[in-house]
Amino acid sequence: MFTILSAAMAPGFALMSFFYLKDRFDSKPFSIVFRTFIMGALLVFPIMFIQYAFETEGVLQYPLTKSFLLSAGLEEFFKWFIFLYAVYKQDHFEGRYDGIVYGVSISLGFATVENILYLLANGVELAFLRALYPVSSHALFGVIMGYYMGKGKTDIHKKSMYIIWLALVTPVFLHGLYDYILEAWKSTWLYTLTPFMIILWMIAIRKVKQANMASADIIPIEQNKWKA
Template identity: 90%
Template sequence: MFTILSAAVAPGFALMSFFYLKDRFDSKPFSIVFRTFVMGSLLVFPIMFIQYAFETEGVLQYPATKSFLLAGGLEEFFKWFIFMYAVYKQDHFEGRYDGIVYGVSISLGFATVENILYLLANGVEVAFLRALFPVSSHALFGVIMGYYLGKGKTDRKRGSIYVVWLALATPILLHGLYDYILEIWQSTWQYTLTPFMIILWLIALRKVKQANMVPADVIPIEQNKWKA
């Protein structure tokens, strides 16, 4: 049991540490980051219940609808909703890279609990592949979501609302495509998913670099009017 729990939790904490320590300016208090991690972890159970209900009733079980609506749409929407409700208007969210930290935290909270449940059901033998693919992909979706939400928070322009919605649409599309690959190429998925993950990592690391070029102290003062 301890081995399974350790193998399930380790990838999430390793990835969280990686992105947390990438902050070049002002790292957020770990207590706040951990709180968002816990919020993300609590999403697993209601989402699993909804997905199970649809599966039991045989609704939306085609590869495209299952991938883009029940997996990508449902999971990324709830992550985005938690971010908007619990983080977006808070004073401690004040820089573009903050968005990445909180996005990754929520996503990895979800991925870690999901990973624990999966390894308990299927054994530790699949832990390595789970770390490389599902857990990492959740973190990368969180990077992209957080980047756009950070951009929406700090750029007080007419297009900022568009960027906030882009923070929802882009992870849904990428997550849906990830699951669609698994649905279509069930026996040879690794040959398609591996290059997909490489591209996803490159996109995410580029977003990290771009976010780290804009420190919180250069955000326009007009952002005060957006505070709750």
């Protein structure tokens, strides 16, 4: 049991630490980040219940609808909803990279509990593949969602509501593609999903750099006023 729990939780905390430490200017208190992690973790149970109900009734079970609506649509909507109503309007959400940190923490909270349940049911032998694909993909969807949430919060001269909706639509589309690959190419998914994950990592790292560059345009100005 301890081995399974450790193997299931390690990827989530490792990825959370990676993106948390990528904040070059104004890291948030870890207590706040952990709170959003817990919010994401609690989402697993209502979402699993809804998905189980649809599966039992045989509704939306075609590969396309199951991937984009029942899986990606439900999961990313609830993450986005929690972000919008529990984080977005808070005073501690100040910069674009803050959005990435909170987006990743919500997503990895969800992914970690999901991973624990999966490994308890199927065995620790799948821990490496689970870390490499499902857990990592949730983190990367969180980066993209958080980036646009941060952009919507800080870019006061642009249409913030459009950007906030982009924070939902983009992860749903990418998550849907991820799941559709698994549904449509069940025997050869590895050959298609691996390049998809590489591209997803490239997009996410680019968003990380863009968010830090946006912070760099603001932070030095604020720090200069304290110089002698």
